[in-house]
Amino acid sequence: MKRQLLLGGLVALTAACAVGPNYKRPSAEVPATFKEQPSPSEVAAAGPWKPVQPKDGVLRGKWWEIFGDPALNALEEQVSVSNQTLAQAEAQYRGARAAVQAARSGLFPSVTAGAGVTRSRTSPGGRATVVSGSPGSTQATTATVYQAPIDLSWEVDLWGKVRRTVEANVAAAQASAADVENVRLSLQAELAADYFQLHGLDEQKRLLDATTAAYQTAYQLTVNRHDQGVVSGIDVAQAQTQLETTKAQAIDLGVARAELEHAIAILTGKAPADLTIPPAPISVPPPAIPVALPSELLERRPDVAAAERRAAEANAQIGVAVAAYYPSLSLSASAGFQSTTLGKLFSLPNRFWSIGPSLLETVFDAGRRRALTEEARANYDATVAAYRESVLTAFQGVEDNLSALRILAAESTQQAAAVAAAERSLALAESRYKGGITTYLEITTAQNVALANERAAVDLRTRQMVASVNLVKALGGGWEAGEIRAAGVEAGAAQKQD
Numbered sequence: 001m002k003r004q005l006l007l008g009g010l011v012a013l014t015a016a017c018a019v020g021p022n023y024k025r026p027s028a029e030v031p032a033t034f035k036e037q038p039s040p041s042e043v044a045a046a047g048p049w050k051p052v053q054p055k056d057g058v059l060r061g062k063w064w065e066i067f068g069d070p071a072l073n074a075l076e077e078q079v080s081v082s083n084q085t086l087a088q089a090e091a092q093y094r095g096a097r098a099a100v101q102a103a104r105s106g107l108f109p110s111v112t113a114g115a116g117v118t119r120s121r122t123s124p125g126g127r128a129t130v131v132s133g134s135p136g137s138t139q140a141t142t143a144t145v146y147q148a149p150i151d152l153s154w155e156v157d158l159w160g161k162v163r164r165t166v167e168a169n170v171a172a173a174q175a176s177a178a179d180v181e182n183v184r185l186s187l188q189a190e191l192a193a194d195y196f197q198l199h200g201l202d203e204q205k206r207l208l209d210a211t212t213a214a215y216q217t218a219y220q221l222t223v224n225r226h227d228q229g230v231v232s233g234i235d236v237a238q239a240q241t242q243l244e245t246t247k248a249q250a251i252d253l254g255v256a257r258a259e260l261e262h263a264i265a266i267l268t269g270k271a272p273a274d275l276t277i278p279p280a281p282i283s284v285p286p287p288a289i290p291v292a293l294p295s296e297l298l299e300r301r302p303d304v305a306a307a308e309r310r311a312a313e314a315n316a317q318i319g320v321a322v323a324a325y326y327p328s329l330s331l332s333a334s335a336g337f338q339s340t341t342l343g344k345l346f347s348l349p350n351r352f353w354s355i356g357p358s359l360l361e362t363v364f365d366a367g368r369r370r371a372l373t374e375e376a377r378a379n380y381d382a383t384v385a386a387y388r389e390s391v392l393t394a395f396q397g398v399e400d401n402l403s404a405l406r407i408l409a410a411e412s413t414q415q416a417a418a419v420a421a422a423e424r425s426l427a428l429a430e431s432r433y434k435g436g437i438t439t440y441l442e443i444t445t446a447q448n449v450a451l452a453n454e455r456a457a458v459d460l461r462t463r464q465m466v467a468s469v470n471l472v473k474a475l476g477g478g479w480e481a482g483e484i485r486a487a488g489v490e491a492g493a494a495q496k497q498d
Contacts, residue, residue: 018160019326020319023167023312026384028391031294036402061478064192066287067468071277072195075268079187082269089176089183096173103169106162109154109331117342118145146345149336159326164319171313178306181479185302189473191267193466196282198260200462201253203281204455208250211451215243218430218447222440235440242444246451282461286405286468291475294395300476301394307387314380321373327361397474404467412460419457422450 064076079086121142157163219239225231265275298304335353339345362369429446432438 017158018163018319020160020164020322021315023315025308026311026387028298028388030298030391031395034291034294034395034402035399036406063472063478064188066289066472067192067465068284068287069195071280072192075191075195075264076188078268078270079191080184083187083267084269086180086183086187089180093173093176093180096169096176100166100169100173103162103166106155106165107157109152111150111152113150114148116147116149118147119143120145143340145338145340146342147336147338148345149334149338152331152333154331156329156331158329159323161320161323164316164323168313168316168320171309171316175306175309175313178302178309182302182306185473185477185479187267188477189469191264192469194260194264194267195277196465196469197462198257198264198277199280199282200458200465201257201260202279203458203461205250205253205257205279206281207451207454207458208246208253211447211454212243212246212250215239215246215447218443219243230436231440238440238444242447282465286464289468289471289475291398291402291471294398297394297398297475298391299480301390302476302479304387304390304394307383307390311380311383311387314376314383318373318376318380321369321376324362324369324372327359330358330360332356332358394474398471401467401471401474405464405471408460408464408467412457412464415453415457415460419450419453422446422453426450 062073062076064072119142121140123140155162219236219242222231222235222239226233226236261275261277262272264277265272268275292300298308333353333355335351337345337347337350338352339347339350344350426443426446426449429438429442433440433443
């Protein structure tokens with residue numbers, strides 16, 4: 001009993017040891033402010049984005065609601081329900097959680113129970129037996145042995161190999177949880193971008209249809225003037241060419257619109273034939289999007305969180321590799337009943353038991369453990385580099401879209417002035433043509449310039465909306481890194497982080 005207590009105390013004492021480095025989040029360069037940080041005057045002007053305020057809840061949860069479009073809201077809700085890419089990512093996450101449970105089972109002993117019967121016969125020249133006949137008899141004998149054993153085996157986690165494996169699997173499951181949210185955010189942002197591009201095409205179509213109607217009126221006027229002998233047939237041909245070309249441009253928009261509508265259907269988990277989005281122009285300006293400090297971006301981006309968790313996983317794998325240098329201690333025990341008579345199998349005299357530890361150490365492996373340890377350390381260095389690269393990419397995404405919104409806002413103002421100038425030029429050209437001062441070529445030129453500027457203005461509004469969506473995505477949407485801590489996979493298993 002004293003020996004057993006001593007052994008148990010030794011096991012409990014050494015169980016607290018876990019070889020390998022403890023994890024510490026890798027450092028990453030974080031700027032104090034974004035390069036596109038607004039000036040106080042820009043903040044006062046309430047531009048397309050603003051600094052985040054304390055308890056600002058705009059970008060939480062259903063971030064797409066800041067665009068104020070009920071149709072977009074309904075489509076976005078279907079992504080989490082029916083999208084198959086997201087369903088695949090969620091299934092992979094469930095598999096990662098199951099792997100945590102499988103690894104955690106290594107902390108406990110395994111117990112097997114069974115029942116068996118053995119029928120055997122010895123030859124006359126074989127060993128003596130006392131099953132049949134007198135002791136020392138060399139007669140042929142036949143015996144039946146019944147057994148009901150229970151076996152227990154346990155490899156004591158002296159050096160933390162199992163615990164490091166659990167730690168690695170927990171980090172992998174948390175990375176998978178972040179992957180799910182990254183896929184969800186990417187799909188939601190893609191749907192919103194497609195949605196605004198589709199309605200941008202609707203606005204282009206509305207503009208072309210209105211222009212076609214104006215060209216039809218101008219064409220009819222030219223035909224009438226030709227019939228009166230005022231203008232030549234060249235003017236009629238130019239007016240008709242302009243009209244037919246604009247009609248063709250309006251029809252051509254249908255190709256891109258159909259593709260965007262089909263893409264939105266797939267994102268919502270539907271067949272293209274099951275979704276129809278009514279034509280509608282973009283009716284709202286880009287919303288004011290709160291932008292947090294750069295340091296907070298690391299907690300808002302699920303892809304950054306996934307990269308950081310994979311670094312934690314790789315760090316734990318170093319401990320698994322290092323544990324192979326140390327001996328392994330196994331405890332095994334067996335107990336049960338054995339008898340040649342089935343009816344007396346479970347009687348007290350027929351019981352048996354055995355128990356004993358075993359210690360195993362690898363003496364020579366031709367450098368295999370050293371190579372695996374070096375491989376684990378190299379993998380960790382690779383994941384750290386990937387994490388830091390994801391941080392830099394996150395900052396790039398925010399800066400890209402902040403600058404895009406700033407530049408597009410200025411360009412939109414300038415384009416509005418260009419549209420107004422083109423419309424004045426067209427009005428003057430029409431007045432000169434009606435007065436017989438110039439040919440229809442001047443009207444055609446003015447019409448082309450006016451239409452090109454109006455289409456450019458529509459395109460700028462579309463790009464502003466898409467840039468707003470991309471900025472929300474770059475900021476992490478409404479996600480927080482704490483969500484993976486509540487994923488249900490880390491309780492009691494994750495290594496305490498510094």
